[in-house]
Amino acid sequence: MNCSDARPLLDLLSDGALEAKDSALVLDHLKSCDECQYELNYLEELHSRFLEAKDKPPLPAGLMQRISQKLKDEERNQDKQFFEQYARPISMVAIAATLALIGCLLLPWIHQINTRPAPMQIASADTLVEDLVSERTLEPVIDRSELAKRVGYDLKYVRLPEWQMDRSGVYKSQALTQIARFDFVRKGQLGDQHLSCYQAPQGVIRAKVANLENLEGKRVFFGSHGKFQFALWSQNGRDYLFVTALSKPQLEEIVRSA
């Protein structure tokens, strides 16, 4: 090995990166070459100089603590940026989605509430009879379609050929608005005879004390309250309560023909 071969390998030898076989060749050359030995000595000296300088300068006091603090600040900034960029919009979307979900879940329930038929209020036949003499219990409505609209159902009329309608309207007492009332009159031997008819959805009017009779296929409850006789029956999905000061046989006859 000559100098031109050895020189490039001196650095590797000095750095401990030369393979054993090549190291042996270079070391063999160095025995007889002062220039290459001088070169290697310089490299070793340079190593020594750097070795001495390795622990200099010392790490400034508190530098790593300051770095750690800066990293914490950076972490907070990243958290904040993340929240502003993603978490806040996501949270708003999540809130909106949650509200929408709750709305969807409640909608059928709300719909059910809105569409559920109002609980049926029961009217006492005796009270209806008593209220006949009270003017405040009837709100007059002449027009039939308007009256149907006010009570909320189609009015189904019965046949009363001898009677003339005197007035009609909505029964207002007992917080009931679905009962229609029709007052009829006819000429009698002793003067005008009066008949009042209440009509309501089936099941609304009940009679506490009454006798059930079968009249021409109708199941009719007959009763009396004070000077009045009344008859209560259901027909075509409606309750009919007929009230009159006439006698029970006369009332039976009216109901039979109705």
Place this chain on the structure above:
Amino acid sequence: MKLFHNRRKEFEKLTLSLGHDLFRLAYWRLGNLQDAEDVVQEAYLRAFRSFHTFQLGTNVKGWMTRILLNVVNDALKKRVRQPDILAIDDECDELVSLQDHSAASRDPEVQLIEGEIRPDLLDALQRLPTSLLHPLLLRELEDMTYAEIATTLDIPTGTVMSRLFRARRVVRDRLTKKVKGIVQSEVTDHELQ
């Protein structure tokens, strides 16, 4: 909220032990304690911001060193815009740092620390072009292997070897010139007396 809490802990666990190595490298590259401290802090911040790109299990020192050297280069480029503290090496094709060594402008403690290590070697190194200086510093100060240097600087291993060879000879020549200059100066002073 601590979204990045665990990530920071992991980052610190991996990198804080490298603080002295990075600071020393920054100092030998820049030749100024305060600049070195600033550069190391900035390098840690940059590394933390890009920690998601680091592959766990790979060479963390090489990764941190590469980031540090990038920050150092940025700092040196910044000095280009401040000509009073930067000059261009007459002999090299790259920018190098030259410090204002005015003793009057320096803290006494800094002067003491820098006085211990400054003399000829640091002066000789600071005039090296970056392409030669970086491999030399990584080899001599950081004990990196040729392969690690190659990875860190993203150059072939053969290039690492050739640059180390050249860097050492340039440093030797400069150190030799300086010694000759000092001897010649002493002789001249002696003759004047």
